[in-house]
Amino acid sequence: MADIQIIDVDKHFGANHVIRKLNLQIRHGEFVVLLGPSGCGKTTTLRALAGLENIDSGEIRIGGRRVDQLPPQERDTAFVFQLYSLYPHLTAFDNIAFPLRAAGMPDAKVREAVTAVAKVLRIDHLLRKRPSALAGGDMQRVTIGRALVRRPAAMLMDEPIGALDAKLREEMRAELRRLHIENDSTTVYVTHDQVEAMSMADKIGVMNDGLLQQYDSPTKVYDEPANLFVAQFVGSPIMNVVDCEIAATANGAGLRLPGMSEAVRLGPRAAAKLHGGAAAADELMLGIRPEAIAVSRTPVAGAIAARVHLIEPMGPYDIVDIMTATGHDDGATLRARTASRFVRAQGEPVWLSLDDARTHFFNKRSSQLLRAAA
Amino acid sequence: MARVSLTGVSKRYGAVRAVNALTLDIRDREFFVLLGPTGAGKSTTLRCIAGLDQPDEGDIAIAGERVNDWSAAQRDVALVFQQYSLYPNYTVRENLAFPLKSKLRNLSAQQIEARVAKAASTVRITHLMDRRTDRLSGGEMQRVSIGRAIVREPRVFLMDEPLSNLDAKLRELLRAELKGLQQRLETTLIFVTHDQVEAMTMGDRIGVVNKGELIQVGAPHEIYNTPKNTFVASFVGAPAINLFDVTLDLSAGTAHDGALSFTLEPGTQAQLGALPIPNDRRVRVGVRPEDVKLVAAGGVAGTIYGAEHHGVEIIAIIQAGDHMLRATIPADSNVAVNQPVQFSFTQEKLHFFDPLTGDSLSQR
Numbered sequence: 001m002a003d004i005q006i007i008d009v010d011k012h013f014g015a016n017h018v019i020r021k022l023n024l025q026i027r028h029g030e031f032v033v034l035l036g037p038s039g040c041g042k043t044t045t046l047r048a049l050a051g052l053e054n055i056d057s058g059e060i061r062i063g064g065r066r067v068d069q070l071p072p073q074e075r076d077t078a079f080v081f082q083l084y085s086l087y088p089h090l091t092a093f094d095n096i097a098f099p100l101r102a103a104g105m106p107d108a109k110v111r112e113a114v115t116a117v118a119k120v121l122r123i124d125h126l127l128r129k130r131p132s133a134l135a136g137g138d139m140q141r142v143t144i145g146r147a148l149v150r151r152p153a154a155m156l157m158d159e160p161i162g163a164l165d166a167k168l169r170e171e172m173r174a175e176l177r178r179l180h181i182e183n184d185s186t187t188v189y190v191t192h193d194q195v196e197a198m199s200m201a202d203k204i205g206v207m208n209d210g211l212l213q214q215y216d217s218p219t220k221v222y223d224e225p226a227n228l229f230v231a232q233f234v235g236s237p238i239m240n241v242v243d244c245e246i247a248a249t250a251n252g253a254g255l256r257l258p259g260m261s262e263a264v265r266l267g268p269r270a271a272a273k274l275h276g277g278a279a280a281a282d283e284l285m286l287g288i289r290p291e292a293i294a295v296s297r298t299p300v301a302g303a304i305a306a307r308v309h310l311i312e313p314m315g316p317y318d319i320v321d322i323m324t325a326t327g328h329d330d331g332a333t334l335r336a337r338t339a340s341r342f343v344r345a346q347g348e349p350v351w352l353s354l355d356d357a358r359t360h361f362f363n364k365r366s367s368q369l370l371r372a373a374a
Numbered sequence: 375m376a377r378v379s380l381t382g383v384s385k386r387y388g389a390v391r392a393v394n395a396l397t398l399d400i401r402d403r404e405f406f407v408l409l410g411p412t413g414a415g416k417s418t419t420l421r422c423i424a425g426l427d428q429p430d431e432g433d434i435a436i437a438g439e440r441v442n443d444w445s446a447a448q449r450d451v452a453l454v455f456q457q458y459s460l461y462p463n464y465t466v467r468e469n470l471a472f473p474l475k476s477k478l479r480n481l482s483a484q485q486i487e488a489r490v491a492k493a494a495s496t497v498r499i500t501h502l503m504d505r506r507t508d509r510l511s512g513g514e515m516q517r518v519s520i521g522r523a524i525v526r527e528p529r530v531f532l533m534d535e536p537l538s539n540l541d542a543k544l545r546e547l548l549r550a551e552l553k554g555l556q557q558r559l560e561t562t563l564i565f566v567t568h569d570q571v572e573a574m575t576m577g578d579r580i581g582v583v584n585k586g587e588l589i590q591v592g593a594p595h596e597i598y599n600t601p602k603n604t605f606v607a608s609f610v611g612a613p614a615i616n617l618f619d620v621t622l623d624l625s626a627g628t629a630h631d632g633a634l635s636f637t638l639e640p641g642t643q644a645q646l647g648a649l650p651i652p653n654d655r656r657v658r659v660g661v662r663p664e665d666v667k668l669v670a671a672g673g674v675a676g677t678i679y680g681a682e683h684h685g686v687e688i689i690a691i692i693q694a695g696d697h698m699l700r701a702t703i704p705a706d707s708n709v710a711v712n713q714p715v716q717f718s719f720t721q722e723k724l725h726f727f728d729p730l731t732g733d734s735l736s737q738r
Contacts, residue, residue: 165411167608167614170614173682174679174680174682174691174698177682178679178680178711192541193542194542195684198682198683198684198685199682199684199689200682218683219685219705222683222686232543233543235685236542236546237546238543289685289686309554310550310554312549312550312553312574312575312576313574313594313595313598314571314575315574315610315662316611316662316663316664316702337686341595346557
């Protein structure tokens with residue numbers, strides 16, 4: 001069993017506080033993605049797990065054993081880098097076999113292990129080739145094969161498919177995930193690409209400025225982002241975040257965005273997040289994903305009157321930029337997802353309804369998500 | 375009027391044919407995107423239009439005038455690159471004013487100031503005017519680069535991957551800004567990118583280029599819905615279109631290839647009957663992930679190989695024999711790895727290609 005525990009880990013590079021009191025519990029068999037922009041501390045965390053960086057304080061445990069004082073080779077982890085670190089003069093077979101032979105494994109067993117891992121990675125037909133004769137995706141498969149063949153307690157991957165083209169990345173995403181399941185591995189994977197994180201992870205740890213922002217399943221991170229940073233880092237197109245005002249209407253709490261002459265009534269679930277106006281004392285921001293805005297081309301009672309600013313066709317659907325201002329006032333821009341070619345022209349008037357359950361509010365000062373009372 | 379016309383333009387670098395007999399008409403005030411992978415010839419085409427490279431053959435005309443022999447300056451076009459080519463020791467204001475100080479332009483100090491102020495407000499950098507450009511973020515620098523192109527009021531904007539160095543969020547923001555900007559300025563803009571999302575979302579029309587050849591020109595929805603060959607079909611759209619070969623039996627109304635066999639609907643059968651099917655009755659089928667549906671019964675049998683939860687939807691990867699297909703399904707669907715499923719296609723959305731040439735059978 002290879003649970004990984006990161007307990008109160010701190011790390012500085014000079015004056016730079018790169019990991020701030022990090023706590024992460026990773027269970028055996030989980031695929032955990034550390035996601036964040038460059039400089040957020042994700043790679044340093046991964047390197048600290050591998051033993052490639054020392055930590056200032058805190059504890060790291062792998063399979064129950066404290067490892068933070070152990071050298072890399074005694075931690076039973078395997079590390080895959082973005083750049084293929086293969087020996088150019090060795091064949092793919094010999095590259096994969098290298099760590100086994102170094103450990104003194106007999107030839108027959110080496111052959112068996114390499115063949116098995118190559119089959120899973122679908123490179124069994126390439127084993128006699130040297131790295132220079134391989135395509136980028138195949139080279140990275142060989143690199144992964146070399147890491148996997150030792151059956152390490154934990155697989156650590158640092159942007160392993162970042163250098164590949166879009167289509168190959170799409171394929172490799174599915175294969176890496178599949179490999180993880182078939183090998184019953186524990187995987188920690190670092191990326192700045194939210195699509196990779198969403199598509200592969202059991203759990204995503206979103207990091208920024210050395211601080212863990214949220215640690216949850218992809219669905220939870222997407223549906224209930226803990227703060228404005230997470231809300232705008234995960235999801236494409238990004239979640240709409242706009243200034244808003246909470247106003248009373250005849251039928252309860254209402255919402256007014258810049259450019260709107262009067263407030264529209266909020267649904268009960270959105271209103272519950274405001275705690276009866278207690279939250280409205282603070283400045284709030286509305287957060288709503290493009291697919292949670294319903295667009296109508298004919299007037300709808302209680303909807304937000306707006307007009308189309310830009311249409312961005314994506315192929316299967318359109319993203320439509322909509323301005324809430326119908327007059328001269330500067331309005332807010334909201335992006336909505338509609339069926340392909342649903343809205344016909346720029347400047348067209350439209351009516352917007354916000355999905356009640358997927359209407360979020362953030363405290364502008366603390367950037368935290370407002371939650372309804374349990 | 376600033377139409378840009380290329381007629382039979384070719385450009386070689388040594389033995390490499392970078393651009394091959396390219397003929398293209400870009401309309402006045404059009405946002406035109408040249409889309410293709412690295413090495414397709416799109417940047418070379420742009421450099422030929424700008425006057426930075428000379429074509430070996432063919433004519434380039436701007437606003438109806440042949441400009442092959444004109445210098446880059448005479449062509450009155452502005453080029454924006456992926457790398458911000460700003461003067462690092464100068465302020466934003468000085469960088470913007472620079473192209474206007476040329477003696478050829480003969481502008482007064484007030485005229486320069488007015489044009490700089492206007493360009494700065496257009497690209498929203500008025501608050502940064504006195505800052506040195508090496509103190510700016512990537513997004514701000516690229517706004518200054520675009521501002522410096524605008525200030526010249528050129529007949530045509532040429533942009534070579536201007537968003538590629540920026541992070542995903544900023545790219546998304548600038549995409550919409552750039553499209554809005556081009557519409558307000560009412561100028562012809564030719565934009566080079568390898569990113570199909572940029573092409574789809576910004577272009578009035580897209581020209582897809584591969585290996586020096588212009589393959590297809592059309593509005594984004596045309597490129598997406600009626601790709602001319604398998605290259606265009608798989609280069610545009612994410613997740614990529616599913617492609618697989620089948621043998622047709624039109625009299626029985628079936629298409630089959632091992633585990634992937636399905637019944638053709640009457641409409642599909644009639645459509646195929648009118649197409650030039652190869653003699654061995656093998657065709658390559660293209661089906662977009664949004665046109666693959668999971669069904670309760672009566673579909674093709676497969677198993678779930680992987681399921682990617684993207685928040686807004688799930689991409690299910692379905693294995694059927696040797697075939698692997700992607701389907702985009704609703705976010706609340708219940709799918710688990712190794713679960714047996716059945717799937718079918720939205721048949722009116724199927725594409726058929728010649729397996730040998732990759733060309734669409736319906737667009738000859």
